[in-house]
Amino acid sequence: MQLSLNSKICVAATALAILSLGVTAAVIGYKSSASAEAAALELARTSAREVSGALQARIASNLASVSSLAGAMRGTKSASLPLQREQINELTKATLSSSEDLLGAAVTWEPNALDGKDAEFANQKPYYDASGRFMPYWTRGAGGKLQVEPIVFDPKPGANDWYDVPKRTGKTYFTEPYIYPVDGKDVLMASLVAPIMIDGGFKGVASADFMLTRLAKILAGLKVIEGGKLALISNGGLYASHPVPERLGKKADDVPAAGLEKVRQGQPYEYEDGQGYIHLLQPLQIHPDIAPWSVELNFPKSVAIASARDLMTYTLIVALLCAAATAGILILVVNQLTRPLRTLGRTMTDLSSGDADLRVKLEVKGTDELAVIGKGFNAFVEKIHAVLLQVQASADNVARASAEIAQGNNDLSARTEQQASSLEETAASVEELTGTVKENADHARQANQLAASASSVAQKSGEVVGKVIATMTSINDSSNKIVDIISVIDGIAFQTNILALNAAVEAARAGEQGRGFAVVATEVRNLAQRSAAAAKEIKLLIDDSVGKVAAGSKLVDEAGATMEQVVDSVRKVTAIMADISVATTEQSDGIAQVNQALAQMDGVTQQNAALVEEAAAAAESLQDQASHLAQVVSVFKLGEQVRQTAPAASVATPRTVTPTTPAPAKRLAVAKPQATPRAAAKAPAGDDWEEF
Structure with missing residues (x-):
């Protein structure tokens, strides 16, 4: 398709304008996208830190109650007037009553470690079992009523970590999440355990069962970045809280092991999965003796760049409008500027046609290049x-x-x-x-x-x-x-x-x-x-x-x-x-x-x-x-003038001349313009006349 000069200039200028505006919009979009993503990440980090702080405060307050109970147990052994078993029961009951996050509380002494009188209390229910060992376990029953029963040790391997780990390490312990039936319902919980150490020896533990569902409610009520979801992962890699109930208590196998290891070392970790979600793992440090848990915040990357995408859309719309306006202005300006060229083109066409008038003059205005x-x-x-x-x-x-x-x-x-x-x-x-x-x-x-x-x-x-x-x-x-x-x-x-x-x-x-x-x-x-x-x-x-x-x-x-x-x-x-x-x-x-x-x-x-x-x-x-x-x-x-046309001269047709006397000589060919002279008739050069 043949384009006129106007069209070529307008197309080229419009393309240049669109290209310039497009590049500008792309750069703005890229920069704004990067800035928006960085801002979204920073907002997500802040939200994760705030969530971690809120959960840490909630869990730490309950752990403080358990630690206070363990401290009271340590103090009673050195006091001049030690606490009696009934008093310890009341303290345990009071610890449970002090927090709605707790489902149960207990003080578990080693056999005869409290007062050496376990045998005297054998089979005294509901506080003691057949051994008489002091280990009352207060729980919330139906309607929130507090009830007590002796601790029952589960013979399954790992089922008694709440007791065995503090006994082995002598440190405060927060168990892995586990499901425990309460009033016919499975409740996800974890036990806060503080060891009772007297003179460097392990005498027992003070413990409380923390309802992790309370943390799930807390997480559900928190406002984080748009589209963001919160989860809580134990230091053992189990989900303590998750938006999907079926994942509770299950292994967090969708989280990179390197990320969990970083969190256990007290360092945050970030990664992007293959589905366009950004994940942030924020350490949750409950106690110096307890390895940090993980607060997981994930949100769509599209949310992070949504504002940038909107900005790019607006920028592109503005760029297109500017390009359209530029094209319109260019068409008007170029049309005005090239009008003398079009006039020149028509005049040149007339000159090259059969009706050329050299008396025609172009109208010249101004001193620009077109005027020249x-x-x-x-x-x-x-x-x-x-x-x-x-x-x-x-x-x-x-x-x-x-x-x-x-x-x-x-x-x-x-x-x-x-x-x-x-x-x-x-x-x-x-x-x-x-x-x-x-x-x-x-x-x-x-x-x-x-x-x-x-x-x-x-x-x-x-x-x-x-x-x-x-x-x-x-x-x-x-x-x-x-x-x-x-x-x-x-x-x-x-x-x-x-x-x-x-x-x-x-x-x-x-x-x-x-x-x-x-x-x-x-x-x-x-x-x-x-x-x-x-x-x-x-x-x-x-x-x-x-x-x-x-x-x-x-x-x-x-x-x-x-x-x-x-x-x-x-x-x-x-x-x-x-x-x-x-x-x-x-x-x-x-x-x-x-x-x-x-x-x-x-x-x-x-x-x-x-x-x-x-x-x-x-x-x-x-x-x-x-x-x-x-x-x-x-x-x-060329104007009025008298032209004289010379008459056409007739060129006579050459005729062949025939001699009156027949002769063997070659005839003249006058009619041929390119005729060459004929050879003269003479005796042969080989005839020797002197021989006669």
């Missing part, structure tokens, strides 16, 4: 107004100038196209001439090559003829030598025939023994005859060959002379063709230079055409940008 912003905005708008007026005028000038440039570019483009067309036609003609000259040069080169080849062939033919003549001469010589050799072979064959004939004659003479030799001789003779015949044939052939070789030699001599004439003629033709080739090469080079110059002119013209196209496109783009700039500036209302 307003003045700065007005100055900014004035400067923007002046700049936009200049931009508008410049846009109009640029539009007119771009239109003129575009028109000039159109004219230049047309002239460039005409020049390109003329150059293209000239280039086509030169290319045709170049082709013809190149073809003539090729023919001259071929003729030169053929003449050179013919000269070489003629020269080689002359050499061959010379070699043929030499060969024919050599063949003639060889033929003559072969004739001689054949003559020798013929002679050898003749001699061989003669030898074979002689051998045959000798074999015939030998008869049977020379028959084999005769056969061999016959074969040799046949071979000799065949060799002679072959030699004759060869001789005839060689003679014929020698004749033909002689005729061939004559013809070869004539051919040699003819070839020498042919070689001379071919050499002359070769020289003439070389001159023709050189002239043709020079002509081709000249035409190539002309073609190269035309190609350069063609490239320059084509570059000019491309530049013209680029200039035309740039002029058109400049005119479009000027029109767009004028349109953008027209959004702002």
Whole structure:
């Protein structure tokens, strides 16, 4: 969700106010809570001390009566006129009558410790039992009537602590709470016991049964801290008084043992349970010989901090009211302070919209920061107004100038196209001439090559003829030598025939023994005859060959002379063709230079055409940008002025120039702004004209 500046400031300031007031309320609440808790604790301590003092005074007064009775018993043993048993009974009865807190009173002497006459009083009821021991026990009967009976010792362990403990320690003793039936009702009581010590020896006790229910009534009538409850715990850890009757006489197991131990040492103890209650244990010192009992005061912790909680509630309410008032005031103040900003925002929105009026001025009042912003905005708008007026005028000038440039570019483009067309036609003609000259040069080169080849062939033919003549001469010589050799072979064959004939004659003479030799001789003779015949044939052939070789030699001599004439003629033709080739090469080079110059002119013209196209496109783009700039500036209302809008210049569409004479040269692409110069038509670099 998008919030306005007013909302953001108000929300932030309100949050800060709420946070500040909340922190203040929290600190006040925390401090007041701590103070209230401390005050409540101090009040509870005071109440516990007061309760302890009240109970101590009540119990101590009854203990004083018992101690007085024990003192009287001690005094009677040393007096010149000791008290009689009847008098002691009356004193015991008077002790019981002196306090409504007491349910019974007794003086219990050790056997024969009083006057040594226990046997004389045996079975004298209601004062004595069968032993006659002096231990009358006065109690309150029905209707409060006092009655007496002898003490009965209970054989159960610990049941006679009221007697055994003082006897063992020689000190005053306050028994643990116990329940005793009175008129058919169970009564919780504890016995106050004072030992009768004579000459350091234990002689008996004076005791009184203190009704703990009287203390419960006292505790119930006391006003302590709100929600507080009182209880009394013996030094043995039993409840002597408790708001819940079922807990009376039961073990105080819900109280920490450490707390009871602290109280037995005479020190108070405080703790908080898991249910939100604060417990105070205040020592109740009845007598120096008796370990302190505990007055327990517990109350809810919420009561201790109730006033602080109320204060925190009031503080939070006040904080919320202050925050609401602060928020309202902030809304009014911020709304008033940000009104110029809202006006500025609306004006800026108008300026950014399609209906912007730069003649608008903000109303500036005062000298604060908002007034400075307003003045700065007005100055900014004035400067923007002046700049936009200049931009508008410049846009109009640029539009007119771009239109003129575009028109000039159109004219230049047309002239460039005409020049390109003329150059293209000239280039086509030169290319045709170049082709013809190149073809003539090729023919001259071929003729030169053929003449050179013919000269070489003629020269080689002359050499061959010379070699043929030499060969024919050599063949003639060889033929003559072969004739001689054949003559020798013929002679050898003749001699061989003669030898074979002689051998045959000798074999015939030998008869049977020379028959084999005769056969061999016959074969040799046949071979000799065949060799002679072959030699004759060869001789005839060689003679014929020698004749033909002689005729061939004559013809070869004539051919040699003819070839020498042919070689001379071919050499002359070769020289003439070389001159023709050189002239043709020079002509081709000249035409190539002309073609190269035309190609350069063609490239320059084509570059000019491309530049013209680029200039035309740039002029058109400049005119479009000027029109767009004028349109953008027209959004702002700049006041009355005369605006001149330049006419839109038409950019002619480039056309392709077709040469009148067909040529293999590449055509000019004038219509392409990014055209690159084409390569000039020229002879390939690999053609070697000097070879002709």
